[in-house]
Amino acid sequence: MAYVEFKAIAKSFGNFVAVADLDLEIEQGEFFSLLGPSGCGKSTTLRMLAGFVKPTKGHINVHGRDVTALPPEARDIGIVFQNYAIFPHMTVFDNIAFGLVERKLSRPEIKKKVDAALAEVGMTGFEDRYERELSGGQKQRVALARVLVIEPEILLLDEPLSALDKKMREEMKFWIKNIQKSVGITTIYVTHDQSEALTMSDRIAVMDQGRVLQVGSPVEIYEQPASRFIAEFIGESNLLKCQVTTLDGSACSVNLGDVSIPGRLSSNASVEPGQDVALLVRPEMIRLRPIEANEPPKLQGTVSETIYQGSVVRYRIHAAGQEIMVEVANRPDLPRLNTGDNVATYWSAESGVVIP
Amino acid sequence: MADGKMSQPRSLSQHQFKWLLVVPLVAFFVLFFVIPVGLLFATSFNPAKVGQVALVSDLTFDNYIRFFSRSNYLMAAGRSILLASIVSVITLIVAYPMAFVIAKTENPARNTFLLILVLASMQLDMVIRLYGMMVILGDNGLINQILQELGLTDGPVALMYNFRGVVFGLVQFAIPFMVLTLVGVIKGIPSSLEEAARSLGASRRRAFMRVTLPASMPGILSGSLLVFALSISSYIVPALMGGFRVGVLPIHIYQQVAESARFQFGATIAVILFLISAAAVAIYLRLGNRKSGGLA
Ligand SMILES: Nc1ncnc2c1ncn2[C@@H]1O[C@H](COP(=O)(O)OP(=O)(O)OP(=O)(O)O)[C@@H](O)[C@H]1O
Ligand SMILES: [Mg+2]
Numbered sequence: 001m002a003y004v005e006f007k008a009i010a011k012s013f014g015n016f017v018a019v020a021d022l023d024l025e026i027e028q029g030e031f032f033s034l035l036g037p038s039g040c041g042k043s044t045t046l047r048m049l050a051g052f053v054k055p056t057k058g059h060i061n062v063h064g065r066d067v068t069a070l071p072p073e074a075r076d077i078g079i080v081f082q083n084y085a086i087f088p089h090m091t092v093f094d095n096i097a098f099g100l101v102e103r104k105l106s107r108p109e110i111k112k113k114v115d116a117a118l119a120e121v122g123m124t125g126f127e128d129r130y131e132r133e134l135s136g137g138q139k140q141r142v143a144l145a146r147v148l149v150i151e152p153e154i155l156l157l158d159e160p161l162s163a164l165d166k167k168m169r170e171e172m173k174f175w176i177k178n179i180q181k182s183v184g185i186t187t188i189y190v191t192h193d194q195s196e197a198l199t200m201s202d203r204i205a206v207m208d209q210g211r212v213l214q215v216g217s218p219v220e221i222y223e224q225p226a227s228r229f230i231a232e233f234i235g236e237s238n239l240l241k242c243q244v245t246t247l248d249g250s251a252c253s254v255n256l257g258d259v260s261i262p263g264r265l266s267s268n269a270s271v272e273p274g275q276d277v278a279l280l281v282r283p284e285m286i287r288l289r290p291i292e293a294n295e296p297p298k299l300q301g302t303v304s305e306t307i308y309q310g311s312v313v314r315y316r317i318h319a320a321g322q323e324i325m326v327e328v329a330n331r332p333d334l335p336r337l338n339t340g341d342n343v344a345t346y347w348s349a350e351s352g353v354v355i356p
Numbered sequence: 357m358a359d360g361k362m363s364q365p366r367s368l369s370q371h372q373f374k375w376l377l378v379v380p381l382v383a384f385f386v387l388f389f390v391i392p393v394g395l396l397f398a399t400s401f402n403p404a405k406v407g408q409v410a411l412v413s414d415l416t417f418d419n420y421i422r423f424f425s426r427s428n429y430l431m432a433a434g435r436s437i438l439l440a441s442i443v444s445v446i447t448l449i450v451a452y453p454m455a456f457v458i459a460k461t462e463n464p465a466r467n468t469f470l471l472i473l474v475l476a477s478m479q480l481d482m483v484i485r486l487y488g489m490m491v492i493l494g495d496n497g498l499i500n501q502i503l504q505e506l507g508l509t510d511g512p513v514a515l516m517y518n519f520r521g522v523v524f525g526l527v528q529f530a531i532p533f534m535v536l537t538l539v540g541v542i543k544g545i546p547s548s549l550e551e552a553a554r555s556l557g558a559s560r561r562r563a564f565m566r567v568t569l570p571a572s573m574p575g576i577l578s579g580s581l582l583v584f585a586l587s588i589s590s591y592i593v594p595a596l597m598g599g600f601r602v603g604v605l606p607i608h609i610y611q612q613v614a615e616s617a618r619f620q621f622g623a624t625i626a627v628i629l630f631l632i633s634a635a636a637v638a639i640y641l642r643l644g645n646r647k648s649g650g651l652a
Binding site for chain 1: 546548549551552553554555556557558559560562565566569571573
């Protein structure tokens, strides 16, 4: 039995369905992300688990216990909000002590635990500050300390990085992940940023319009997206229109222009020969080479645009009536191409994913 | 919320333009407030002379000495402060729940309806409202009739032409101001604060007491200050609801100016009234900085 279970959970606001028929299982100690575009129901899902929103139907179990009807204060769940929700009339110390005071701990115990929490998040010496005297990153640390100090069963994070600048975001990403690992707390992380989800998560649930489209490890989600939506939402993708020619288990060849290209079927998908499908190839999986004579047939095209980006060079290739984006590491051993060059494109059979 | 609100570079001309916008207000303020109050202040240092209006060069502290050496004036000042304080507290207690409900009502139609309900009383002139209250509070008024029907009292309870009556009148006058001030502040408290408190283990009531209420302290303070200033300077309510029997400072000012024609002494009382209000503002600023972590 999973640690957290959403069972056929749905939430409507009036006629609007924010979350529809959601089933999720989250394991103990896992870093689990809800990833999806704005308005897809991530926060609503999280808030149902926290107890702020009552599901229209379904049940939520935590550790085998049905918590659906419990008020937030009875759930033992810590939440960090996008705006951090630091209590403005309290010092950092009192903020972190808040949950301990509610649990009626003695003063020395509170002091000890708050000091330890401050040390853990690297905020020792800030106990007398008020919210308005803290930077975004510091507020974040206080918000996390305030939650971790009560040692909740589950940690919920709702877009905790979105209010930070890019550099801070990169830093906090690893910092949060490290703290989560060292504490070992079951964590559910809401984000619309695929790179955050890929970097931090053990598993990801991709959501759209109130539904979960796919659940899997970052590798599965990135390399075997179940749908075109997921492929496009996560990372950059070339989705090439083609037809299935042959099918053998998960190996699947497609016809692209005049060439037959081997690929593999995305997980759980089923297609038939002759069906119109999309072939997903990530830009960094494609290699380019000038066309040589007496070569076996490959997908050939013309460089229509060259974009130099320092560490990588990107090429827009026109091939078989479609645009293909290619990203090549900027290395001296790889040929540099110019606009107008004719090139052959390569990728390994595993890198071409057939999506219905 | 401050997130994502990047400070935008503003060109100098835009900045200057912004200052131009305050010019009409400042001009109005100087012409109709600073100058009259300055004249009033100066007049209070002239010797009291019946019928004398114009400023004279003769300066004296006699009026102030008179004020502070007569117990009836000192008691009037004390009564005014007590009245304004009581009104502030009662208005706060009555207005907070209403403001809370309005602030937490998300449905825009219902929200507007509730606000109109509160503001409706402001549509009528104060005098009309007070005559309305007399019908209820008078010796043969609704409340006294009910009290006697129920056998709770033998004779009528004096609800008007006394301190109590003035309090009733001022509270009903002040409620919309308090509600409006509080609604703005309570609305500005992100709901995530209360939610954070709840998930940290606080019941709904505890979260309100420990988070929402203290976070609305800036509104409580500024609303109370506003009501205090409105109440302490009100003339019409003590005049009508107190029937001139509740001697607060504005009543004394009126008597000095309109009845005794001693403008200088009237001006002195007015200056003292003004200083009491200014002291209240100073206390408010200090409290505001301490209580709310500088939110006010
Ligand atoms: N209290 C509410 N009343 C009405 N509609 C709501 C309410 N809360 C959320 N919604 C709607 O439900 C949908 C899902 O909202 P939710 O906040 O869960 O989205 P989200 O995935 O967290 O999006 P974002 O990335 O923008 O935070 C949205 O379309 C939103 O407008
Ligand atoms: Mg959200």
